[in-house]
Amino acid sequence: MDLNTLWFVLIAVLFIGFFFLEGFDYGVGILMPFLGKDDRTRRVIINTIGTFWDGNEVWLLTAGGAMFAAFPHWYATMFSGFYLPLVLMLLALIIRGVSFEYRSKDESPRWRTFWDWMLFTGSFVPALLWGVAMANLIRGVPIDGNMQYTGGFFNLLNLYSLVGGLTSLALFTLHGAIFLNLKTVGDLREKSRAVAQKLWLPTTALIFIFTIYGYFETDMFTRLGVDPGVVPILAGVAILLSGWLIRNNYSGWAFIMTGITIAASVTTIFMGLFPRVMVSSLNDAWSLTIYTASSSDYTLKVMSIIALIFVPIVLIYQSWTYWIFRQRISHESELEY
Amino acid sequence: MDALMLARWQFAITTVYHFFFVPLTLGLSIAVAIMETIYVRTGKEEYKRMTKFWGKLFLINFAIGVVTGIVQEFQFGMNWSEYSRFVGDIFGAPLAIEALLAFFLESTFLGIWIFGWEKLSRKMHAITMWIVAIGSNLSALWILIANSFMQQPVGYVIRNGRAEMSDFFALLTNGHVWVQFPHVFFAGMCTAAFFILGISAWHLFKKSEDALVYQKSFKFGVVYGLIGTLMVILVGHSQAQYMIKIQPMKMAAAEALWQNENPAAMSLFTIGNEKERKDVFAIRVPALLSFLAYNRFEGEVKGINDIQQEYEQLYGPGNYVPPVAISYWTFRIMTGLGFVMLFMLLFGLFKVLKGSMDFAPLYLKLMIGGIALPYLANSTGWIFTEIARQPWAVFGVMRVEEAVSVAVSSGEVFFSLIAFTLLYGSLMAATVYLLKKYAVAGTSEVIPEAH
Numbered sequence: 001m002d003l004n005t006l007w008f009v010l011i012a013v014l015f016i017g018f019f020f021l022e023g024f025d026y027g028v029g030i031l032m033p034f035l036g037k038d039d040r041t042r043r044v045i046i047n048t049i050g051t052f053w054d055g056n057e058v059w060l061l062t063a064g065g066a067m068f069a070a071f072p073h074w075y076a077t078m079f080s081g082f083y084l085p086l087v088l089m090l091l092a093l094i095i096r097g098v099s100f101e102y103r104s105k106d107e108s109p110r111w112r113t114f115w116d117w118m119l120f121t122g123s124f125v126p127a128l129l130w131g132v133a134m135a136n137l138i139r140g141v142p143i144d145g146n147m148q149y150t151g152g153f154f155n156l157l158n159l160y161s162l163v164g165g166l167t168s169l170a171l172f173t174l175h176g177a178i179f180l181n182l183k184t185v186g187d188l189r190e191k192s193r194a195v196a197q198k199l200w201l202p203t204t205a206l207i208f209i210f211t212i213y214g215y216f217e218t219d220m221f222t223r224l225g226v227d228p229g230v231v232p233i234l235a236g237v238a239i240l241l242s243g244w245l246i247r248n249n250y251s252g253w254a255f256i257m258t259g260i261t262i263a264a265s266v267t268t269i270f271m272g273l274f275p276r277v278m279v280s281s282l283n284d285a286w287s288l289t290i291y292t293a294s295s296s297d298y299t300l301k302v303m304s305i306i307a308l309i310f311v312p313i314v315l316i317y318q319s320w321t322y323w324i325f326r327q328r329i330s331h332e333s334e335l336e337y
Numbered sequence: 338m339d340a341l342m343l344a345r346w347q348f349a350i351t352t353v354y355h356f357f358f359v360p361l362t363l364g365l366s367i368a369v370a371i372m373e374t375i376y377v378r379t380g381k382e383e384y385k386r387m388t389k390f391w392g393k394l395f396l397i398n399f400a401i402g403v404v405t406g407i408v409q410e411f412q413f414g415m416n417w418s419e420y421s422r423f424v425g426d427i428f429g430a431p432l433a434i435e436a437l438l439a440f441f442l443e444s445t446f447l448g449i450w451i452f453g454w455e456k457l458s459r460k461m462h463a464i465t466m467w468i469v470a471i472g473s474n475l476s477a478l479w480i481l482i483a484n485s486f487m488q489q490p491v492g493y494v495i496r497n498g499r500a501e502m503s504d505f506f507a508l509l510t511n512g513h514v515w516v517q518f519p520h521v522f523f524a525g526m527c528t529a530a531f532f533i534l535g536i537s538a539w540h541l542f543k544k545s546e547d548a549l550v551y552q553k554s555f556k557f558g559v560v561y562g563l564i565g566t567l568m569v570i571l572v573g574h575s576q577a578q579y580m581i582k583i584q585p586m587k588m589a590a591a592e593a594l595w596q597n598e599n600p601a602a603m604s605l606f607t608i609g610n611e612k613e614r615k616d617v618f619a620i621r622v623p624a625l626l627s628f629l630a631y632n633r634f635e636g637e638v639k640g641i642n643d644i645q646q647e648y649e650q651l652y653g654p655g656n657y658v659p660p661v662a663i664s665y666w667t668f669r670i671m672t673g674l675g676f677v678m679l680f681m682l683l684f685g686l687f688k689v690l691k692g693s694m695d696f697a698p699l700y701l702k703l704m705i706g707g708i709a710l711p712y713l714a715n716s717t718g719w720i721f722t723e724i725a726r727q728p729w730a731v732f733g734v735m736r737v738e739e740a741v742s743v744a745v746s747s748g749e750v751f752f753s754l755i756a757f758t759l760l761y762g763s764l765m766a767a768t769v770y771l772l773k774k775y776a777v778a779g780t781s782e783v784i785p786e787a788h
Contacts, residue, residue: 051452054403054444061440064410065433072425079414079421080742086415087753091760094404098764101400105771147422149744295426296501306434314441321449324456 003300004290007070008277010307011063012270016263018059019130019172023262024255025049025056027176029096029123030169033116035180035191042116043104044329048183051325053100055318057093069303073147073293074277081141081149081278082133085156089129096122127172128165132156135164135210138218138269140279145286147293160217167210170203171265175258178242181251185330193246196254200243207239207261219279220272231271235264340747341738344416347754349723351408353716354761358402358768360715363477363522364529365395366470368561373463383549386780390550391533392466396451397771401764403444408757410436416750420730420740427493427502428483435479443472477525478518485513487731488722489583500734513583516576523568524718527678528711530562534685535708536776541694542701547780552694559685566679573675574629581630584732585639586648586657587725590664592626593619594640600624601638604665611661614642652733659727667721674714681707 001009028049036042067075079086095118103115139160142151177199180192211232214220242257273279277293280286294300327333338346369392376384410432413421421429446468453462485508486492492507493500502508533554540551581588588594593607595614603625608618624634639647641658648657681703688696726732730740 051448058440058444062436065436069429069433072421072429075414076418076421080418080744083415083745083749090408093407097404098400299426299502302505310437318445
């Protein structure tokens with residue numbers, strides 16, 4: 001495997017980590033106003049992700065940084081091309097991050113309700129937009145021979161990408177509901193399981209619709225063949241299994257299954273892209289690849305050494321935090337904030 | 338306005354806004370870590386109250402620094418795609434490393450710190466705050482490594498139509514980093530100190546309960562601030578001497594020095610005519626600029642017109658003169674405030690050394706207002722160092738107008754500029770409201786814990 005491929009894989013891994021982790025905390029943020037009928041319950045719900053959300057979001061920052069360092073043209077073309085959706089995403093992430101910190105800092109119910117809805121919006125919008133972005137990435141967007149995006153905002157809003165957006169929204173919300181079920185007790189635990197049960201069918205349906213739609217809208221499956229291989233099938237099997245596991249109250253396993261669905265779906269998309277990083281809908285020769293978009297060999301080498309040293313360290317201490325805060329959170333817990 | 342101008346405004350607004358909150362994070366993280374360490378070492382309860390009180394304010398401020406930082410990392414690709422293409426090979430690396438080494442560290446361990454009071458041993462809990470402080474300051478280091486490349490590009494070759502990294506270690510050992518980073522680091526200490534001093538002064542002025550905490554905080558602030566401010570000034574001095582060597586135009590603009598001079602006089606007050614590049618009215622101290630530049634009363638300091646000619650030879654025709662008035666005044670405000678702050682602290686030290694915490698109401702009021710000074714100095718400092726580099730994005734290598742995104746229309750930038758400005762404006766209101774609320778409430782609000 002050459003370094004270009006290694007970095008493509010590494011960025012895929014960063015996105016998988018990001019969607020797996022931030023996926024459930026988006027879901028928790030989306031469900032919070034609906035499952036939390038009183039202030040204390042809302043605080044409990046927020047505290048299930050309070051410790052983790054910021055560390056989870058750094059996966060995105062690192063993925064962005066890695067794209068910049070390893071594939072500057074990918075970073076430049078995609079970020080300038082997807083300009084308005086990214087602005088919306090940033091606005092959402094800003095209000096979301098602030099809500100966590102600010103909502104409990106004032107007792108006024110209006111203040112709290114306001115920030116709770118900001119947290120909802122800040123979780124809802126990115127959960128939707130990430131699906132839109134991934135769908136456009138694999139579907140292809142107008143890119144000219146100079147690696148410049150030539151479309152506008154509405155090129156990004158096609159039916160396929162909207163289905164992609166709804167799929168990621170549903171999947172993250174389901175993932176979050178199961179996480180809540182894992183992290184809480186009593187009434188809240190029951191309610192979140194009921195929500196997960198309700199969400200399961202539409203989520204599964206969307207995933208299959210999105211996949212089948214992909215056969216017509218993208219070249220992914222002509223490239224992968226009719227038998228797409230083990231990874232996409234794994235995504236499908238895992239989501240089917242999760243339904244049975246939720247019903248039978250194996251929430252830990254169900255969480256692993258939605259996690260596998262997320263990981264395998266992102267992997268499928270990256271496999272469909274490879275060795276391209278941005279697909280041009282105008283001319284296949286204008287697509288950006290891991291070779292045309294990449295940094296020099298020297299830079300990739302330097303970055304590889306740094307990544308090999310520090311990624312494992314990050315994984316160790318992030319796992320450690322999940323271990324320290326492994327207990328379920330109840331209304332009786334010390335809700336330090 | 339065209340897309341370029343709008344993108345410049347957006348970058349300026351979002352960056353200045355971001356850095357409005359960052360220095361307090363840098364300095365206060367260390368201050369809180371020190372307080373908690375004293376608590377763990379001595380077991381004195383007042384230090385726990387101090388840790389919680391200043392820690393709470395730290396968190397409010399930290400949140401907004403973090404979320405506005407995300408915009409910074411994405412903005413290069415969004416608004417400056419041609420910049421990203423041209424220098425991504427060398428400039429992307431420190432940004433990626435910043436995320437991997439610093440962002441993960443500060444965000445993960447801050448989560449542990451907030452929620453871990455009952456889960457960790459006291460010692461371990463204090464250590465997590467130290468890790469947060471290290472993470473925050475490490476992030477400053479890496480982003481300044483990136484910024485230093487723009488001020489003094491090193492470790493690259495122009496190949497394949499772009500700047501490619503040829504020596505990673507040259508980026509790290511770039512002389513510019515090691516004058517700029519300490520300057521920012523100590524400015525963070527200074528900012529945190531004035532924040533602590535101002536709020537403590539308010540409570541001392543109001544004779545709040547728990548006076549012990551505010552007295553100890555005040556003493557801490559005086560010492561912490563003196564170290565910070567003194568070092569900012571000293572490092573700033575060597576930074577200026579460094580600037581004369583690598584960016585003479587920046588220094589010439591800072592001094593509104595139109596022609597080469599030997600020995601060079603320093604301007605105390607100049608009203609200039611920027612178009613015709615000459616003074617309208619000026620009070621100047623002979624030979625002082627040479628002294629500041631070279632530690633002796635002679636030596637040539639280059640002037641704007643001469644450097645302009647030199648650069649035309651070097652880089653081709655064009656205007657290489659940055660906006661002189663802005664450079665001149667921001668530089669003066671920054672340096673002037675440094676000395677004002679130093680005197681305010683020295684007076685405090687004088688009183689504290691005499692063993693008296695009985696400050697005159699006027700001094701306390703001054704210290705409350707003093708909270709604003711480091712913010713003003715931090716902002717003018719950055720506005721100066723970035724504006725006086727113009728027209729360059731990367732000094733001598735890439736101009737700002739070559740750096741802007743091709744695919745983004747002026748309408749799109751207009752929308753985002755308005756959206757960010759409005760959102761940032763309202764967040765500023767919310768943040769100031771909360772900081773004020775918790776600052777005024779004092780330690781009664783943090784012990785017992787509010788939920």
